[in-house]
Amino acid sequence: xxxxxxxxxxxxxxxxxxxxxxxxxxxxxxxxxxxxxxxxxxxxxxxxxxxxxxxxxxxxxxxxxxxxxxxxxxxxxxxxxxxxxxxxxxxxxxxxxxxxxxxxxxxxxxxxxxxxxxxxxxxxxxxxxxxxxxxxxxxxxxxxxxxxxxxxxxxxxxxxxxxxxxxxxxxxxxxxxxxxxxxxxxxxxxxxxxxxxxxxxxxxxxxxxxxxxxxxxxxxxx
Ligand SMILES: C[S@@+](CC[C@H](N)C(=O)[O-])C[C@H]1O[C@@H](n2cnc3c(N)ncnc32)[C@H](O)[C@@H]1O
Numbered sequence: 001x002x003x004x005x006x007x008x009x010x011x012x013x014x015x016x017x018x019x020x021x022x023x024x025x026x027x028x029x030x031x032x033x034x035x036x037x038x039x040x041x042x043x044x045x046x047x048x049x050x051x052x053x054x055x056x057x058x059x060x061x062x063x064x065x066x067x068x069x070x071x072x073x074x075x076x077x078x079x080x081x082x083x084x085x086x087x088x089x090x091x092x093x094x095x096x097x098x099x100x101x102x103x104x105x106x107x108x109x110x111x112x113x114x115x116x117x118x119x120x121x122x123x124x125x126x127x128x129x130x131x132x133x134x135x136x137x138x139x140x141x142x143x144x145x146x147x148x149x150x151x152x153x154x155x156x157x158x159x160x161x162x163x164x165x166x167x168x169x170x171x172x173x174x175x176x177x178x179x180x181x182x183x184x185x186x187x188x189x190x191x192x193x194x195x196x197x198x199x200x201x202x203x204x205x206x207x208x209x210x211x212x213x214x215x216x217x218x219x220x221x222x
Contacts, residue, residue: 010206027101031068046074053078058132063087065138069098076107088118122149130155137163140180143187158218166212196220
């Protein structure tokens with residue numbers, strides 16, 4: 001199948017199973033108008049995030065990498081009344097767009113955006129742990145560090161979801177000089193040897209190309 005076919009299949013899936021949502025559509029339009037890169041999750045992946053969050057009855061979510069708040073809105077919609085989502089974003093201009101998108105979605109009361117590099121903001125979250133679900137989708141070289149923080153800020157039963165773990169198959173290249181590939185390879189090593197988690201990853205194809213998503217269940221206390 002060609003890249004175009006993969007996109008068409010993504011559209012077929014979304015047409016059947018993902019509601020056409022004006023608020024999410026407006027979030028993407030506002031992000032594009034503000035010049036943000038189109039590196040948000042695809043609609044069918046956004047719905048997967050929401051379903052996973054709902055399935056485990058999550059009340060507290062941590063997201064690393066906000067961009068314009070598209071995945072944030074999907075995840076926050078899984079929260080019950082009184083639930084909370086903290087999302088970390090390094091770029092203040094992106095955070096401003098996300099803030100407006102989240103407000104338009106009526107989720108300002110549940111979502112807090114912390115602006116700054118994740119390695120600077122993550123330590124401040126220790127007093128708010130444990131989180132029931134952590135979604136890691138920021139700079140890829142930082143993923144191993146964010147994964148270790150995610151485990152630290154979780155409890156047995158929490159889910160950790162990591163995006164972009166396959167990178168069009170470049171994950172196989174041990175001597176790659178691409179720091180994003182090396183970051184993901186290191187993440188796999190950590191996930192494979194950490195006795196506190198049990199996980200897997202699946203390859204994905206579609207409108208966002210060939211990539212993958214890892215899902216890990218925290219099985220033991222940090
Ligand atoms: C792939 S985008 C996030 C997409 C978003 N999760 C979605 O699907 O709608 C990655 C985001 O991480 C942010 N980022 C990059 N480095 C970061 C860092 N060190 N700390 C926090 N955020 C960072 C980028 O500015 C960008 O907005």
